[in-house]
Amino acid sequence: MPDVVVSPATTQEVVAVVKTCSKMQVPMIPYGGATSIEGHLLAPLGGCSIDFSRMNAVKRLSKEDHDVTVQPGLGYLELNEMLKEHGMWFPLDPGPGASLGGMCSCSCSGSTAVRYGTMKDNVLSMTVVLADGQEVKTSSRAKKSSAGYDLTRLFVGSEGTLGIITEVTLKIHKIPAYSNSVRVSFDSIDAAAKTVQDTLAAGIQIGRAELLDDTMVQVLNKANNTRHREATTLLFELSGESPGSVADAQRAVLALAKKRGGGKPHVATNPEECRELWRQRKEALWSLMGLYPELECMTTDVCVPVSRLSDLIGQSKRELDASRLPAPIVAHAGDGNFHALIMFDRTNPADVAEADRLSSFMVHKALEMEGTCTGEHGVGVGKIKYLPEEHGDGAMHTMRVIKRGLDPGGLMNPGKVLAHRRDPQTGRLVLCA
Ligand SMILES: Cc1cc2nc3c(=O)[nH]c(=O)nc-3n(C[C@H](O)[C@H](O)[C@H](O)COP(=O)(O)OP(=O)(O)OC[C@H]3O[C@@H](n4cnc5c(N)ncnc54)[C@H](O)[C@@H]3O)c2cc1C
The missing domain is CATH 3.40.462.10 (FAD-linked oxidases, C-terminal domain)
Incomplete structure (x- = not known):
């Protein structure tokens, strides 16, 4: 169980939560629809659960461009209810109840990926709050871009371990x-x-x-x-x-x-x-x-x-x-x-x-x-033990470099994707080798 639960309503409130947690060295665990199945939401090192149920608005819809911008707590089923009247849908279908923030974080897909691809193929851009409270827009709304590193796809699938998503722009499709x-x-x-x-x-x-x-x-x-x-x-x-x-x-x-x-x-x-x-x-x-x-x-x-x-x-x-x-x-x-x-x-x-x-x-x-x-x-938590065999030393080292660079205190959903432990001397969280 986490030590505390907060329910922010805006990106600014998320920034305030993150800055406070970073200052107090408190682990942060974003919480969406709670349908994930690998222990993603556990708080093995204690911390603050950030519940996104109040951030569930549709911010804008473009039928011409086939895209929509939403807050992360919105469920995909609710989004589809809204899109239906426009003859559009967001086809990915993980567990009923899943939120779009959680779906980005898990890089989910489901039964329609054979035609529409996974979350990696359907997110155009995100706003992410980093461990130091900095707000980052990962990309533009353009359908393609060669402008620099692909930050969007770095955060898709990062399971809340690199930053906290506060806004998502998604591709949508005609029904x-x-x-x-x-x-x-x-x-x-x-x-x-x-x-x-x-x-x-x-x-x-x-x-x-x-x-x-x-x-x-x-x-x-x-x-x-x-x-x-x-x-x-x-x-x-x-x-x-x-x-x-x-x-x-x-x-x-x-x-x-x-x-x-x-x-x-x-x-x-x-x-x-x-x-x-x-x-x-x-x-x-x-x-x-x-x-x-x-x-x-x-x-x-x-x-x-x-x-x-x-x-x-x-x-x-x-x-x-x-x-x-x-x-x-x-x-x-x-x-x-x-x-x-x-x-x-x-x-x-x-x-x-x-x-x-x-x-x-x-x-x-x-x-x-x-x-x-x-x-x-x-x-x-469940698949951590298989990553070294799947990826090898080079990729594991690169993942740790990225994690340390973006989250030096190890406070973003610690103990998920990469193993963490608490140093008994300093009380700080450290990445396990
Ligand atoms: C019956 C059932 C069927 C399912 N079928 C499928 C399937 O077909 N395909 C599939 O891919 N999955 C499936 N799933 C798994 C699950 O639905 C997905 O993993 C889904 O993407 C989780 O979304 P969520 O909102 O519930 O995330 P949560 O469980 O709330 O969180 C998942 C992870 O995302 C992080 N997170 C949540 N919100 C944010 C945020 N705003 N910023 C940063 N990180 C965040 C959390 O910290 C956590 O690490 C199924 C699950 C169930 C129970």
Whole structure:
């Protein structure tokens, strides 16, 4: 728990909080929608939690330029409610309840990244308050710029460890005029993953390509009282500006699925049915937790080049099925990214060790395949141990140089991304080597 919580309403108030914390050597932990899952919001060294719920305004909207400037506490769901009346949306979809500041900080993405990219591709500029209280505008509103170091992308994904975001300018997109959702099941996870690979290789434009393993379909059937075939399943969204373009893409995807042994597809064209399908997918984690109320969930987040997904997901599935812990899989298959949701009893050391073993198995396999330990959730506390193996000495040294340069007192969300400890002699926070 932090020692104190503050709720600023303006950038000036954030500056005042930061200056006070820096002077008093108090760690600062920005707090957005609180949907992050790697212990990002913990205060292992105490400190001040900075709650952004009062900074939730839309500052400006440009339909002509397709961009919007918002305060960081605004939720993406609320932003989309507002944009809907203009026929626009911000397509990234992490956990329901996430704020745009938290989403920038975690470099999140979600089911639509296969078409729209991640936060790194969708933030034009930010205002950030540095550890010394200085306010920095990272870039202009221009769609591209070669003017100097890319500060925007330095802060996107920095998890509150380099500065505090007080304003964000985002790209927004037109809501596609037509969209269908397709559900097709397979006898093997390999065939499903390869179908997604084939779809991307064929250049078919897809809005989403999500994979559920048989165990996850069972969970969703129980939670939503549905009776879908309990086998590995792909969910596609196909969207475009004419019914013909959507129908063409749908035909092409279904032909590829059939070649890989896909079963009889179900196509949803009714917007209500499509929304319901994607709601069930988005709430998969909560459906699972509802079935095991006494257990905790360790969510893994490995990501590999798409050509390696079938190999990694196949090896992981065999390991998970052999374990006594329930661990269904959901994948943003179009990005080579998947989550095993490992359920365990945290009061049972054998369960904790087994969940750790499974997670570490997947991370090491992903790194062998030139992948990453986290595709979208971020490092927080949980993934710190994997960074040296993923990045090597040179990159780790560079990250520490950046951290020391921008936050010499180590007060910005300490103990996340890079490990910190308190020096017993001086009481100061220092970066661990
Ligand atoms: C059911 C569920 C589904 C999810 N699905 C996805 C998914 O599909 N894709 C995905 O990418 N993620 C997903 N997530 C994870 C989560 O939603 C994302 O990581 C999201 O980006 C976190 O945003 P938040 O506002 O909740 O951040 P928080 O949890 O509040 O904070 C996250 C980090 O951002 C920092 N931070 C917050 N505000 C600021 C600020 N103003 N300035 C600087 N730093 C700040 C915090 O200090 C912390 O380090 C899911 C989570 C859940 C629970």
